[in-house]
Amino acid sequence: MTITVRDVLGLPELQRGDPVVLSDRRLDDVIRWVHVGDVPDLSGLLTGGELILTTGASLANWPQRYLQGLSSSGAVGVVVELGASVPTLPGAVTRLARDADLALIVLRRSVRFVDVTEAVHRRLVAEQYEAVAFDRLVHETFTELSMNRASVVEVVAAAARMLDEPVVLEDLSHQVLTSSIAPHADTAITLDDWERRSRRNTDGRAGTEPWVWSTVGPRGEAWGRVIVPRNPIQRDRTVRVLERAGVALALNRMIERDRTSLHQRAQSGLIDDVVDRRVTTESEIAARAHALGLARARRYWPVVIRVDSTTPDGDPLAAQRRSAQLLDAVSHTVRSGGHTGLFTVRPPGDIHAVVALRPARGQDPESTLTSLADHLHEAVARTAGDTRCTVAVGEPDGGLVPAIRALADAAHVAEVAGAMSGRRRPFYRASDTRLRGLVAVLKDDPRVQAFAESELRRILTEAPEHLELLRNHVQLNGNKAAVAQRMHISRPALYKRLRAVEDILEVDLSDPESLLSLSVATMIYDVGRAARADGERTIGPAAASPPPRSR
Template identity: 50%
Template sequence: MQPTVRDILDLPVLQRGEPEVVGGGSLDRRVRWVHVSDLYDLSNLLQGGELVLTTGRALVDDPVGYLEGLAAANAIGLVVELGLHVDAIPPEAAEAADRLALPVVALHREVRFVEVTEEVHRSIVADQYAEVAFARNTHEAFTDLSMKRASPGEIVDAAADILDAPVVLEDLARQVLAFAAQDVETAELLSDWERRSRLTPVSHETEVCGPESWITTPVGAHRQEWGRLVAPRPIGNDARTRMTLERAAQALALGRMVEREGTALEQQAQSGLVDELRRGRIQDEAEATARAHALGLRPALTYLPVTIRVSETPSADQVFTQRRRVRMLDAIRHAVRTSRLTALTTNPRTGWFDLLVSQPPSGSGPDALHSLCTEIHAALGRIDGVVRCTVGVGPDSTRLLDAAGGLAESAHIADVAQSLPQDGKVCHRSADIRLRGLIALIRTDQRVQAFAEAELRGLLEHRARHDDDLLDVLRAYLELGGNKAELAKRLRISRPTLYAKLATVERLLGVDLDDAESRTSLHAAVLILDSHASAPTRAARTSRDA
């Protein structure tokens, strides 16, 4: 650290000259260099930050003009050895020194200026060397961390160790991503963090700001910052703090860029492999498993096809939609890692995500699958715009090729599950969709639509005229298998009232509800009708996908 004027005046070599401050400003300004000269005009010799030593020759004719020239050249101060040219500092010079805030010091005994310059310059050069060494060591430390692909926590820990002070990494929402408390209590360091952080303005460069004088530096590419590093406690050397935080921020930004690029390349490779498997372009099981294992899929006795179907709120902003799609894929990959499983993942089209999951050893499979699906639901539920997601699970297989072929079934299951009432299940299999699955496949056939209309026409026309609940009564009656006692309890109406409603239904439809075949036919018609309830939304999504 550069010495101050006060530090230099305290040197023994200058103390022997009996220094006396006769005017000027603060003695705590830092001195960049010491310059010895008796010239009147030093404007072309000084660069700013110098302490000038003189025997006073320039003070003889025009002391005020001399001091004004020094101030204009940004000199830090003036030390005058009395006796050779002047016996005292002129009063007008002392007044000018006060006005210019330029410290002027008189030496009443002779001093060897060469000893002053040697000692001060030795200190300054040593300090500069120390700063260079610190910069080199800091650069090497964070370069090494970058090459090792260190985590954000490790980079923050390194910065805190270098500064011997707490360091915090936060995101744009003022949430703490990583921190190193050093000797400070964590509860004290992070107390009411979000409020304190919001009181500290965000800057696009390293600066000291806010009511607590935090030193902050942005993290991320210029104008694309995703967080900031904070040194929330005062640190003695601001320059070293700035340098350390900036090097740490560069390491964090580089790590994130490398991670994103690596993840993008890995995801592209996984998507390509799953597409080849689905299309049957790979016929050799050994080749398929070798390529999958090279992409991170752990070898297993069985593999499981999984499809995730996501319903989203529509948006005209294509950039926002694409970013949400990337976030959903990242969330699913994170859920897989959190569940301690491995999988190949792909996003074939908007709202669809396919996975080939490596099954854990026998005995833990169902629990692992349930854990995975629970994590997927939780991760996607935290993304804005996600309305609902369903997970379809196809049949497991000992061959990866067969599991890839099962993605068509898992996709069908996930799609059908979207039309089912939300029942709290985290995943659905073929046994969960059954007849609804068949109807989902054929519901667009005009003959199927004509069948449903013919079966329910009388009831639908009655509802159109009277807007009553007879269709809902019929639906509940069929769901309960014709159990009138249970139906009365569900609807919370008396049996005579229920019997009257059912009689009206029979009259409108011209059927006998006690006949098993009639109930089966009506149930199929109601399921077909229900399957079309969400058809406009799906059509809109299909249009967007196209």
Template identity: 45%
Template sequence: MSMTVADVIALPEVARGEPTVLSDAGAGREVRWVHISDVADMSNLLEGGEIVLTTGDALRADPRPYLTTLASTGVLGVIAEFHRDWHVVPPRIGEFAASLGLTLVVLSREVRFVDITERVHRTLVAEQYEAIDFARRTHEVFTELTLGHADAAGITDAAAELLGTAVVLENLGHQAVASSGALASNVLRDWERRSRQEGGGASGEAWLPVWVGREDDRWARLIAVQPDDRDRTVMVLERAAQALEMARMAERDQLDLERQAQAGLIDDVLRERIRDEKEVAARAAALGVTPSAEYVPATLRVVDWPSESDPVSTQRRTAQLLDIVVSGVRAAGHTGLFSVRDFGEVRMVLSLKVNRGRSRRQMMDALAHALVRDIDRITGLGNVVVGLSASRAGVLSAIGGLAEAREVAQVAASMPPSGRIVFEVPDIRIRGLVALLRNDPRAGRFAEAELRELILHDIQTGTDHLDVLRAYLRLAGNKSALATHLHLSRPAVYSRLARIEEILGVDLSDGESMTSLHVALLILDAQSRATGTGR
């Protein structure tokens, strides 16, 4: 244990000298060492944090310079023995010592200074040895856990056991993902709200947090609740954080191998390098996919995926998205194959956990909402859609259905917000049909024939008749609504529409003409989205 100046004064070895405390300034400070000397100037002998034991010769001869020199070197206090000439203690010297921040004690009886130094040094050395031994045990515990591939719960348990207090591991969303130690269940009550409070911890609680992860990639916090020793707590939490980071890296390496294998299987099937259902099913099962009567092809797409010039940052963000999706699927009790098709897009072949009380669509809706919640909380990108294709009886055919699932997700991402997350072909209606047919050259020729003259006119004249036509068809031919949308008068709108009819040679009041033009525009827009170009 550490010792303060007051602790030293209270020792029996000091009490035998019948001490009188002339100044108790700084009596609560911790003592580093005890030094015996009657030398008047000890500035070259001391390092600070000491108590000086002296027979008082220097204090009698020139007390103020003597005490001033000691204070300047960082001495905490002076215990002086005046047992033979108690009457010569310098007057008002206690007040002067207090002004310097020094503790000053005089002894009226003779004592053995060596007894005092032995007692103090034995205590201090024992504390230092105990601290070294604790550091050794901490190192051994977390080294063993790291070599044993312990999980987050095991590492958190070890930290709590070493510290003798509750320790909580929370993610960036302030959710407690692991906890251990005395009264941990009470500590977790209303955890997320309390953790978000400024400084952490509610009123009366002392929390000591340590980040987990590199400074540019922090992913969790370890928090000790009501710690006894700050330095010891920080050491344990930092060592536990290192073990957690090592465990995460090892897990990520394993997951990287697993996901590379899953992506490789999907790619092998799509490139027709494997055509045998039994072989595909066996490889999928070996990669953790639960055998099922049906498999669901799905594509998750983040609509507002940010475009970044730094490829490393983009890759890291994409890997994070994949991590969130895989973790969310497994947390819901499902399994599957996963791969990244494009930035902000994850394709999946899912084996859903059987739930007789819920349909496939209900399970997918619940899963999608959970994934969106996690993606939004961790990345701040909550605009997400999930495209589904029809369930398949085998893994091979389910992988083949990923193209359709992707088409559905792409179309859904372009539709106006509706609150829906999961989309199937019937949900995207004509846009879904157009998306599926957009690469058919016949569809392209149809759109070209319908709109070519208007596109050329806009290019040559710099007008925007195509956009006017698009708005007119989207508003189902409502000219009043079109005038409001374009911020034009009705006569101006009528003139623009008449000019479009003249260029295209059609009657915009004719239902079949409107339908043909609308489908042509949808094809044009779908092709533009697919290529990333304008019209």
């Protein structure tokens, strides 16, 4: 809090003197101190910003010299107490005070100057003490945060609480890394069109918004700015807090030198907030996403990239490094294609992304997705070596929030498609996996295996040569003509063999429920056998069991 000449004029201690303002110059100037003096020349005793209390002897005798001396010394005004020694002032005093740009106040009744000076100095000292106490609080708060290795989010939130202002941390590309918006502010409004507004507020050009900021990072190696994106009430205090917050953020960055960038952490944090429903307002979510670099689009595509694990079990550091490398590769590939997105890593190492596509001229979304998926496969192969990669794409539902929440469905599709055998697609949708995909996921479940075993046990043990016939019969939904054509056998021969299968299994192959059960059972059997074959190829002949010795 500051004290002006007008504030002093309103003090009860001065009001008792029935003050009259003769010169209204500098009434709203801040005073630094109150000084009492009657000598003709006070210039050697003042340092600037003082309000002078006097009985008026020197002012009455040498008005021009007295006022010019005060003005040249930086004083802001004079309070004159009229009394027996000086009942009136010369008529030219008012004009001289205005010409000297000084406030001039006359007291028509006597007051105790000591009461006035005590009241003013008490407020000035209280203000200085408050400033010292606040500086101590700032120092202790950010020192404790640094010692406790507080996160970037915690440091920014502490600055916002201390100032009761919105605080934003951005990188050198003017992308928002994190923000803490005060309760009385609106996130969507604060972050709206952030990149353009921030670029305009980097050099203090005329016409820009009155932001306050501090650079973050060592001199010559700055990596961001911490900003209050408006004109705060107490600008000096805001500068001090942002400077200390910048130091704490720089220390945090030095401590956490890992492969995951702050920008990617901010994107992951936004996705977490939406998935966990900590933030539900579409406008706020969209503002944060666009501030993080996601382009505005009519549709957003949920994309999940699943890569088979190549790291040893029980090595979390290797898994973390691998995930960070894949995240960098995926985000770089998306941006290289002219698209934008939000990216995060989910166990067991899947890369989740919400992508705003930018199709090439004349290219439809399907072709764009195919091209992007092909490039993602290439990027993963360069990063993780010869490992199988599955790309799953969810259905866009227009808004950003539905796209983020649809990542869970896309992850399920990636899991199912990754377990399927056969010819690989550039990317999968839910319609591409269907029942076979579900069976591929559940193939190792003992209950599923028990079901398939109970349905097929007798034909596998007594007549395995009929399994191919059964497989074709259920795949073609019991269409005997189609089965005979596929297997290149005559109708009579087919009927005879089908009756044999019915006798072995003790079922009616024309019954829809029996046909469905056998269809699922053969699918489970085939998926399991394909998985075992893949495992043997992965292990290689050197690790296979040796043949039994001849006796």
